[in-house]
Amino acid sequence: MSTRLFLSPPHMSGKEQHYIAEAFQSNYIAPIGPFLNRFEAAIQNATGSAHALATTSGTAAIHLALRVLGIGEGDIVLASTFTFIGSVSPILYQNATPYFVDADLASWNLDPELLETAITQAPKKPKALILTHLYGQMADIKKIVAICKKHQIYLIEDAAESLGARYEEQQSGTFGDFGIYSFNGNKLLTTSGGGMLVSSNPEWIDRARFFATQAKDDAPYYEHTTYGYNYRMSNIVAAIGVAQMEVLQERVTQAREVFLWYQKELGSVEEIHFMPELPNSSGNRWLTTVTFVRTDYTKVQKALEEENIESRPLWKPMHMQPLFKDALSLQNGTSQKLFEEGLCLPSGTQMQQSDVQRVCKIIKSVCNA
Ligand SMILES: Cc1ncc(COP(=O)(O)O)c(C=O)c1O
Numbered sequence: 001m002s003t004r005l006f007l008s009p010p011h012m013s014g015k016e017q018h019y020i021a022e023a024f025q026s027n028y029i030a031p032i033g034p035f036l037n038r039f040e041a042a043i044q045n046a047t048g049s050a051h052a053l054a055t056t057s058g059t060a061a062i063h064l065a066l067r068v069l070g071i072g073e074g075d076i077v078l079a080s081t082f083t084f085i086g087s088v089s090p091i092l093y094q095n096a097t098p099y100f101v102d103a104d105l106a107s108w109n110l111d112p113e114l115l116e117t118a119i120t121q122a123p124k125k126p127k128a129l130i131l132t133h134l135y136g137q138m139a140d141i142k143k144i145v146a147i148c149k150k151h152q153i154y155l156i157e158d159a160a161e162s163l164g165a166r167y168e169e170q171q172s173g174t175f176g177d178f179g180i181y182s183f184n185g186n187k188l189l190t191t192s193g194g195g196m197l198v199s200s201n202p203e204w205i206d207r208a209r210f211f212a213t214q215a216k217d218d219a220p221y222y223e224h225t226t227y228g229y230n231y232r233m234s235n236i237v238a239a240i241g242v243a244q245m246e247v248l249q250e251r252v253t254q255a256r257e258v259f260l261w262y263q264k265e266l267g268s269v270e271e272i273h274f275m276p277e278l279p280n281s282s283g284n285r286w287l288t289t290v291t292f293v294r295t296d297y298t299k300v301q302k303a304l305e306e307e308n309i310e311s312r313p314l315w316k317p318m319h320m321q322p323l324f325k326d327a328l329s330l331q332n333g334t335s336q337k338l339f340e341e342g343l344c345l346p347s348g349t350q351m352q353q354s355d356v357q358r359v360c361k362i363i364k365s366v367c368n369a
Contacts, residue, residue, distance in 0.1 A: 069156075137278075
């Protein structure tokens with residue numbers, strides 16, 4: 001059996017163990033320490049965001065953003081329906097009400113026109129929008145920022161998958177009131193698990209740090225006037241993050257190259273469509289994703305699995321989840337269609353062109369191309 005091709009395996013820079021050893025030598029085996037500061041500074045540098053807070057996960061970072069913004073019971077929070085559950089479960093943690101908005105075919109991300117309609121049709125004025133830049137590709141961010149400004153709705157950018165993606169020269173995650181990144185094991189960069197919250201507002205990040213460390217009041221003993229969470233990243237995990245951030249640009253270039261190899265092999269297969277890239281934007285192509293117009297994607301998935309190749313269906317939209325069967329949503333059929341026709345292909349940044357050819361040979365044979 002040939003070696004297994006995974007969807008998006010971790011790709012270390014080689015410096016990780018060296019930095020972990022350094023953290024051990026300093027005995028900062030804690031959720032504070034020099035590597036935590038260095039990791040946050042590296043994110044600020046790479047993204048241009050003024051303030052950053054490292055967290056235990058991307059989901060925790062979204063939760064902190066909602067809490068800092070004072071979103072609670074009875075508040076409506078708009079969200080991309082075409083996303084992963086971690087993007088929206090914090091709305092439930094806050095007892096707020098999610099309102100899902102569909103995607104457009106131009107970006108596979110939130111449809112700005114539908115967003116306007118959703119706002120006007122909402123039972124009351126929504127307080128915030130959680131916008132996902134899916135699979136590392138930018139949403140139509142400028143239009144979405146303008147809509148949020150016009151209606152005075154807070155914007156939280158879920159850039160969990162899109163670290164290093166940009167619209168014009170601005171990095172994903174830095175357009176909104178808050179941005180978040182994930183360093184989960186399957187992401188372009190990983191710390192095995194972790195997240196980051198960014199904002200241009202220093203008071204908000206300070207408040208998020210307070211909530212992330214059990215909401216301890218400024219007193220000589222443990223005093224609490226409210227409750228918080230244990231959401232702070234550890235110095236050891238941050239050491240991995242520092243090493244990973246050193247290769248961010250390299251990883252983006254590699255993932256984009258993997259995408260180009262797929263496009264070269266499959267571009268002429270008429271029924272296959274790739275996730276698009278909006279003009280003026282450059283995604284990180286975290287995962288190469290395709291839809292099949294005629295062929296049942298499950299047949300492709302099965303054929304790939306038989307050859308020891310991992311692939312995954314596109315995210316099942318939130319409005320189709322049993323959990324959200326009664327939730328507010330505005331749909332146009334796009335995300336459902338993408339879900340029913342699409343597949344994520346192995347996209348690891350260690351892949352060679354010959355690996356991509358191996359995958360594509362199977363895909364083409366199933367599609368009779
Ligand atoms: C779009 C999106 N949002 C949120 C998350 C949550 O991030 P984490 O797994 O770090 O909690 C993920 C990934 O895991 C994601 O892909």
